[in-house]
Amino acid sequence: MFILGYFLQAVAGVLHIVLMVAMIVIIARAVLSWVSPDPYNQIVRIINQLSEPLLFPVRKRVPYISGIDFSPLIVLLVIMFLDNFLVSSLNRIALSML
Numbered sequence: 001m002f003i004l005g006y007f008l009q010a011v012a013g014v015l016h017i018v019l020m021v022a023m024i025v026i027i028a029r030a031v032l033s034w035v036s037p038d039p040y041n042q043i044v045r046i047i048n049q050l051s052e053p054l055l056f057p058v059r060k061r062v063p064y065i066s067g068i069d070f071s072p073l074i075v076l077l078v079i080m081f082l083d084n085f086l087v088s089s090l091n092r093i094a095l096s097m098l
Contacts, residue, residue: 002097004097005093005094005095005096005097005098006094007094008090008091008094008097009090009091009094009095011090012087012094015086015090016083016087019079019082019083019087022079023076023079025050025051026051026054026055026072026075027072027076028047028051029047029048029051029055029072030072032044032047033069054075055071055072055075058071058074058075059071062074
């Protein structure tokens with residue numbers, strides 16, 4: 001049973017890293033929206049391509065309020081919830097199996 005515990009612990013660690021990278025990408029996208037970056041810059045294009053699949057479903061459902069896009073805030077809250085709930089739960093289950 002300890003092998004499954006180590007596996008769940010590894011999954012929790014990888015999931016935590018993926019969620020933190022997604023959080024950094026969303027924050028970078030929000031900061032870039034405040035300035036006028038060159039749309040042909042490779043870094044700006046990569047950030048836009050990585051963040052758009054996360055932001056688009058939320059943008060479809062949440063309207064702009066006074067011209068402010070709240071989709072990055074909502075996505076960040078969902079990422080924080082998943083990190084606090086799912087990763088912690090996986091770690092606790094993994095530790096109980098060791």
